[in-house]
Amino acid sequence: MEKTYKYNPKKEFEERIKKILPDEKDMEEFWKFCHTEPINSIRCNTLKISPEKLKEKISKYCWKLKQPFKEYPEIFIIEKETDLKPGEIGKTIEHILGYYYVQDISSMMPPIALSPQKDDIILDLCASPGSKTTQMAAMMKNKGTIIANDLTVNRTMILNANLEKCGVTNTIVTRKDAVRFCQIWNKKIKKKFDKILLDVPCSGEGTLRKSPHTMEIWNLNFIKSLSQQQKKICSAAIPLLKKDGVLVYSTCTLSIEENEEVVDFMLKNFNLEIEDFFLPIKTREGISNWEGKKFNEKIKFCKRIYPHDNDSDGFFLAKMRKK
């Protein structure tokens, strides 16, 4: 394929995408989408305002809005024909007041998969900037409890600011390395969680439209080291989950090492059952064979979200239950 884009992917990365998407047309679509402007989407913060009221308030901006999912009226897409000025969505008074959160639709899927309920105790182990924490708090109507953790002071400050802006009151923020957090919790507090969200640090291959430079700095060693870190985070978190509790593992990347390989590792080493689940956007099955490795046959229950399937970021999700 002839490429005349501003950012061209590294050959090695291109070869891998070819293996992930073997159909040539499909792969071409993928690359085409990676070089288009990302679509803007917002999530109404139902802790502060209803979707109808929000729609009314922001009608003055003349954004062409669409609510693509009947069962999730809080999710809005700002259609591409809208003439948006740079940064416009983040500068409105409604955004400053926390009436809506700017979030890609694919990033809204992990909370939908986890389905937090009002009386749940939830661990969000890598939580900053809080897109999913604020979404879960809204789904829980500020009831129950979320423990939202992140690694650094800067990241937890951003998380705190977003929680405050969105009027979240059911969340406790902690600052610890994820593995260390789990060790301390297991030793000192011991309480088990009903649900755990592991939205782990990853290589971000799914967000090429927002940061196309990633294509040029892509590096297999980095991916392999992230995969090791992800396995360590999962191994530390699983003992904190209740029997019959639910764990959602998610990344915004496409590499098998950071996705199916990590899920396969969890299924092999822990008492977890992978479950099939429904999401309101187009997904594809998890990949069961990769470079000579054959994963658990239920890996197909993992969900791959490709940018060209939904005009969204790329994402990966798996839902597991403790036996």
Ligand SMILES: C[S@@+](CC[C@H](N)C(=O)[O-])C[C@H]1O[C@@H](n2cnc3c(N)ncnc32)[C@H](O)[C@@H]1O
């Ligand atoms: C994919 S982002 C999380 C996004 C977040 N869940 C959201 O929806 O807004 C991964 C997060 O992991 C954090 N992180 C990186 N290394 C970590 C570690 N060792 N322990 C805990 N958090 C870590 C990063 O600071 C980053 O905020």
